[in-house]
Amino acid sequence: MEAQKGKWETIYIQHFREEARPLKYYLDQMEGYQALKKCLGLTPDDIINEVKKSNLRGRGGAGFPTGTKWGFIPKQSPKPKYVVCNADESEPGTFKDRDLMRYTPHLLIEGMVIAGHAIGANVGYIYIRGEYTREAKLLDEAINEAYAKGYLGNDVLGTGFKFDLTVHRGAGAYICGEETGLLNSLEGKRGEPRVKPPFPAQAGAFGGPTIVNNVETLCAVPFIMRKGGEWFAKFGKFEKSGGTRLFCVSGHVKKPGLYELPAGAITIRELIYDYCGGILDDKPLKAVIPGGSSAPVLTASEIDVALDIEPMMKAKTMLGSAGIMVVAEGFDVVKLIRRITKFYAHESCGQCTPCREGCRWMEEILGRIMDGKGKRQDTDMLLSIADNINGKTLCALGDAAAGPVISFVTKFKPDFEAKMPAGGTHA
Amino acid sequence: MPKCTIDGKQIEFAAGTNLIEVAKSAGIEIPFYCYHPGLSIVAQCRMCAVEIEGMPKLQTACSTNATDGMVVKTNSERSVANQKSVMEFLLINHPLDCSICDKSGECDLQDFSYRYGSAHMRYEEERRTFVDDDMGPIIKKNMNRCIHCTRCIRFADEIADKREIVALQRGNHTEIVTVEGKPLATEYAGCYADICPTGSLTLKDFRFQKRVWFLKKTPSVCEGCSRGCNMDISWEKDTVYRCNPRTNMEVNKWWMCDEGRFNFHYVHNPLRIVEPETMSDGRTAKVDWDKAIHAATHATTGKKAVVLVGSDLTQEELQGIQKFATKKLGGAQVFHFGTPGVKTVADDKDIDHLLKRASKTANLNGVEKLGIQPFDKVPAGAQVAVVFRGGRAQLPNLGSTPVVGVGVFFTEEAKNFAAVLPGASFAEKNGTIINWKGMEQKLQAAIPAVGHSKQLAEILLHWTHGAAKEEVIPAAAGEITA
Numbered sequence: 086m087e088a089q090k091g092k093w094e095t096i097y098i099q100h101f102r103e104e105a106r107p108l109k110y111y112l113d114q115m116e117g118y119q120a121l122k123k124c125l126g127l128t129p130d131d132i133i134n135e136v137k138k139s140n141l142r143g144r145g146g147a148g149f150p151t152g153t154k155w156g157f158i159p160k161q162s163p164k165p166k167y168v169v170c171n172a173d174e175s176e177p178g179t180f181k182d183r184d185l186m187r188y189t190p191h192l193l194i195e196g197m198v199i200a201g202h203a204i205g206a207n208v209g210y211i212y213i214r215g216e217y218t219r220e221a222k223l224l225d226e227a228i229n230e231a232y233a234k235g236y237l238g239n240d241v242l243g244t245g246f247k248f249d250l251t252v253h254r255g256a257g258a259y260i261c262g263e264e265t266g267l268l269n270s271l272e273g274k275r276g277e278p279r280v281k282p283p284f285p286a287q288a289g290a291f292g293g294p295t296i297v298n299n300v301e302t303l304c305a306v307p308f309i310m311r312k313g314g315e316w317f318a319k320f321g322k323f324e325k326s327g328g329t330r331l332f333c334v335s336g337h338v339k340k341p342g343l344y345e346l347p348a349g350a351i352t353i354r355e356l357i358y359d360y361c362g363g364i365l366d367d368k369p370l371k372a373v374i375p376g377g378s379s380a381p382v383l384t385a386s387e388i389d390v391a392l393d394i395e396p397m398m399k400a401k402t403m404l405g406s407a408g409i410m411v412v413a414e415g416f417d418v419v420k421l422i423r424r425i426t427k428f429y430a431h432e433s434c435g436q437c438t439p440c441r442e443g444c445r446w447m448e449e450i451l452g453r454i455m456d457g458k459g460k461r462q463d464t465d466m467l468l469s470i471a472d473n474i475n476g477k478t479l480c481a482l483g484d485a486a487a488g489p490v491i492s493f494v495t496k497f498k499p500d501f502e503a504k505m506p507a508g509g510t511h512a
Numbered sequence: 513m514p515k516c517t518i519d520g521k522q523i524e525f526a527a528g529t530n531l532i533e534v535a536k537s538a539g540i541e542i543p544f545y546c547y548h549p550g551l552s553i554v555a556q557c558r559m560c561a562v563e564i565e566g567m568p569k570l571q572t573a574c575s576t577n578a579t580d581g582m583v584v585k586t587n588s589e590r591s592v593a594n595q596k597s598v599m600e601f602l603l604i605n606h607p608l609d610c611s612i613c614d615k616s617g618e619c620d621l622q623d624f625s626y627r628y629g630s631a632h633m634r635y636e637e638e639r640r641t642f643v644d645d646d647m648g649p650i651i652k653k654n655m656n657r658c659i660h661c662t663r664c665i666r667f668a669d670e671i672a673d674k675r676e677i678v679a680l681q682r683g684n685h686t687e688i689v690t691v692e693g694k695p696l697a698t699e700y701a702g703c704y705a706d707i708c709p710t711g712s713l714t715l716k717d718f719r720f721q722k723r724v725w726f727l728k729k730t731p732s733v734c735e736g737c738s739r740g741c742n743m744d745i746s747w748e749k750d751t752v753y754r755c756n757p758r759t760n761m762e763v764n765k766w767w768m769c770d771e772g773r774f775n776f777h778y779v780h781n782p783l784r785i786v787e788p789e790t791m792s793d794g795r796t797a798k799v800d801w802d803k804a805i806h807a808a809t810h811a812t813t814g815k816k817a818v819v820l821v822g823s824d825l826t827q828e829e830l831q832g833i834q835k836f837a838t839k840k841l842g843g844a845q846v847f848h849f850g851t852p853g854v855k856t857v858a859d860d861k862d863i864d865h866l867l868k869r870a871s872k873t874a875n876l877n878g879v880e881k882l883g884i885q886p887f888d889k890v891p892a893g894a895q896v897a898v899v900f901r902g903g904r905a906q907l908p909n910l911g912s913t914p915v916v917g918v919g920v921f922f923t924e925e926a927k928n929f930a931a932v933l934p935g936a937s938f939a940e941k942n943g944t945i946i947n948w949k950g951m952e953q954k955l956q957a958a959i960p961a962v963g964h965s966k967q968l969a970e971i972l973l974h975w976t977h978g979a980a981k982e983e984v985i986p987a988a989a990g991e992i993t994a
Binding site: 131258260264275280431432433434435436437438439441442443444445449450453466473476477478479 | 555556569604635662681
């Protein structure tokens with residue numbers, strides 16, 4: 086979390102300190118709740134248009150334009166509308182939302198009240214992953230402060246706008262980070278994704294129109310509303326992608342941690358070597374998983390890609406949640422993909438066939454290969470199974486499990502073959 | 513009407529119809545497991561995914577409504593590849609125990625694996641297995657056969673209105689269980705076996721009784737209450753093995769209660785009287801038909817009789833009895849009986865949220881339409897009661913009045929009867945019943961009358977014309993051998 090020595094302007098990371106947490110710091114040092122004050126005087130359309138102008142794209146992984154998402158919420162609705170913050174942060178390799186909630190909880194609260202005003206919702210939920218016990222407690226404390234000062238409650242800042250906010254803790258399931266799985270869990274049901282359509286904007290929490298936004302996405306909102314959409318958009322180096330991004334770097338780098346950089350400003354190579362101090366023990370680079378463990382892997386020669394949504398897509402991977410995992414030469418990539426696959430097999434909710442059966446099947450084959458009982462045709466088999474899952478499941482978990490397997494097997498085939506018994510037999 | 517194209521066929525459809533139903537209307541089958549027209553749509557088996565022009569990914573046909581101009585391919589390379597792939601995934605953990613599985617022969621998984629599956633198995637890893645817990649008296653669970661379609665969970669929640677089945681664990685370990693392991697409490701538990709697309713939930717009652725390919729089905733109507741749920745009677749030779757609901761959207765949709773489903777067992781109850789009986793020396797004795805008719809005639813001749821008819825009889829039977837009472841029993845008064853506390857259709861109400869009615873007999877409405885009054889007590893001066901019953905109507909208390917019973921009776925209840933002339937049950941006769949809504953529905957004979965029991969028309973003819981006249985009435989017997 087080292088500050089980036091002035092080269093680029095940052096929004097959040099300079100506040101990631103214990104003393105930033107209380108409301109007083111937020112009011113004094115971060116112009117806290119000024120944006121809310123301003124927004125309560127604006128029409129919902131004004132706010133949504135400003136967010137559209139900012140080119141803010143969802144920070145949870147899918148990168149959907151936030152203003153557009155808000156625009157889908159019907160103006161009139163017989164059922165109550167909801168603002169839900171997805172604080173499940175369950176993608177392996179991702180730890181940005183944790184720090185935003187830990188150090189700047191009021192930023193999130195303010196973002197949610199503004200979102201509520203923008204879509205006409207009077208209730209918000211922060212669905213936080215069960216493991217974040219400390220952050221849940223800190224958020225509760227901050228929410229209490231906000232209620233006491235009238236930033237939340239029946240009469241927000243004396244304007245008559247009502248907004249209630251509740252922290253809802255998950256029970257430790259990856260699938261509850263999928264927005265409809267999250268909504269089911271929030272409603273007290275089994276955490277399983279729903280069939281879409283209807284999308285949450287039409288029928289989300291408790292059947293009401295709902296926006297589900299990531300923590301980082303909502304935290305950008307107060308800045309956008311205070312400083313203007315154009316100000317935020319200008320950070321971005323690519324079209325239609327504004328703001329800075331928090332990159333979570335882990336693995337074999339000398340300085341792992343959280344880095345804040347303008348969207349698309351640098352490449353993966355620059356991040357690893359110029360910011361993170363290069364590879365641990367100066368080993369050669371083997372692989373990079375650039376967007377949380379569900380992102381297809383890149384080899385050492387594929388890392389000259391700008392860190393933004395579109396360039397990553399062109400490189401046939403994804404920026405996802407910006408959880409960047411760096412792997413040095415010498416580390417067993419088969420072991421790595423086996424561990425990743427085990428995770429997805431374990432986290433598959435089990436409702437749809439290809440994911441429930443396929444993930445486990447891939448895990449078993451990878452386990453067998455690790456145990457030295459691989460067969461020459463196993464790599465083709467893995468590709469075939471992954472292909473049968475990819476794009477054919479109810480939610481994105483299937484893709485999240487299949488993409489890594491396809492990329493690891495395709496790009497590191499010799500590593501797999503090296504584990505096969507000599508002369509690898511046919512069954 | 514809007515039109516779409518499925519596999520090159522132009523099909524008209526009503527707005528809001530999903531692709532599975534639209535295709536079905538044109539005779540095109542899209543395979544599916546989790547979809548059921550009576551349950552919510554979850555799109556999770558993925559078997560019905562089809563290619564739709566202009567959409568990059570395959571779309572599930574259950575959750576996609578047809579739109580005007582939509583072009584759908586259910587047999588394109590990608591659709592077929594997905595069907596094959598889903599079949600493979602479903603079979604990797606499914607035991608190959610069709611030979612001992614009761615679902616075999618009417619199993620969606622089996623049928624589709626012939627049509628869409630592969631003869632070659634690529635899976636070489638260990639199969640996932642479960643230890644099964646008991647689900648109560650109706651349903652036998654075999655979790656290893658489960659394909660996780662969740663129809664049972666949705667049926668419990670949405671139709672039976674009891675959240676009694678849930679999924680435990682997750683992913684590959686997902687197990688279908690009852691809440692806290694309790695036995696199933698719904699009175700519609702048999703439907704779990706109907707909707708289960710594999711042999712995971714089967715009827716304990718039917719298990720190992722008969723391979724389904726030996727069974728013939730006769731479409732008939734349940735006589736268990738005044739709803740008149742449509743059902744198929746499954747039988748072989750002279751035995752009924754099972755009754756299943758038959759879809760009728762105006763009556764019972766796809767469902768049926770357990771009481772009605774298992775009602776047929778009395779047909780083959782060993783205590784059912786299927787040979788004529790008469791009273792001699794204070795004990796009932798099996799006799800031939802001539803002797804029994806003689807005894808019945810003797811018991812009623814010169815006496816003031818009262819006629820009681822069960823509201824479980826058919827319109828045809830009731831009309832025959834009315835005539836018989838007028839001509840042969842000296843104009844005896846006719847009263848009906850059936851369910852204690854339900855004397856008229858006004859007393860006949862829904863007694864649960866789904867199908868069950870208060871009248872435990874099927875033809876209360878029909879009885880009333882024929883002007884027959886409810887039985888209250890034996891009228892003064894009546895010296896003998898002639899009781900006609902189908903099999904379900906509950907006998908009223910007749911005190912010490914001598915009784916001649918015609919129809920279905922059991923040993924214990926008929927032990928003091930002067931004579932029993934055994935008749936046909938619902939499974940053995942044709943006829944019309946009128947349900948509570950006034951709908952006329954047809955009972956159809958599935959098996960010949962058990963033992964020496966006979967159709968009521970035949971018995972009345974015999975009685976009318978006296979003993980030894982059996983041979984002149986072949987028509988009634990002929991009806992049921994078709």
